[in-house]
Amino acid sequence: MNGKYKVLFVCLGNICRSPSAEAVFREAVDKAGMSGKVEVDSAGIIGYHAGEGADPRMKRHASQRGYRLTSISRPVIAEDFNRFDLIVGMDDRNIRDLRRKAPADGRAEIRKMTDFCTRFDETEVPDPYYGGAAGFERVLDLLEDACDGLFRYVSRQAETER
Structure with a gap:
């Protein structure tokens, strides 16, 4: 393997x-020892929240499921399209x-998160920002499902392309 398979x-x-x-x-990757x-x-997409941590409501709901949201917000930059192998967006927009x-020479594959769902048939992961607790829980439900499918996809890619 020449390098890591990179997902954004x-x-x-x-x-x-x-x-x-x-x-x-990341939890799935770590559990699998990958x-x-x-x-x-x-x-x-936008840099409005650059430098901030995750929304406290999202952190709270994720924490209740055992996930730690530690990332700091940043905007997508042109270099991301060549640094990452796969860029996964949450909705059609x-x-x-x-x-x-994406620059013309960008090599990253662009896919939608729900492409990897196996139990749910939603076509987008809805933005919970202006909603209540149920919205944050729904996002986590969809992400857990999609990450299962995505993990299988990435595992194959990481083994065959590297």
């Missing part, structure tokens, strides 16, 4: 969905924005 999770502001996806996925083969990060931001 992206949502609008990088304070709810993408840091949660990063934590859920942290030496897979690198995980998160970013936002994120995907459109990522494709618009």
Whole structure:
């Protein structure tokens, strides 16, 4: 293996969905003993929350499931499209924005988080920012499901491409 397979999770502001996806996925990678083969990060389409930690409500809900949200918000930058192998957006708008931001020579595959769901049939991970507790719980439900499918996908990629 020449290097790690690198996954970047992206949502609008990088304070709810993408840091949660990063934590859920990192947990799966660590449990499988693959942290030496897979690198995980998160970013936002916008830089409004740059330098901030995750939303306290999201942190609280994630903590109740055993996840620690430790990432610091940052915006997606042009270099991300060549540094990462896979960039995973949370909704259709994120995907459109990522494709618009991607440089012509960007090599990263861009996929939507729900592409990897196996139990739920939602087409997007909804933004819980303006909602209540149920929204944060729903996000975690979807992310846990999608991260299971994503882990299987990334495991195959990490083994065959490296």
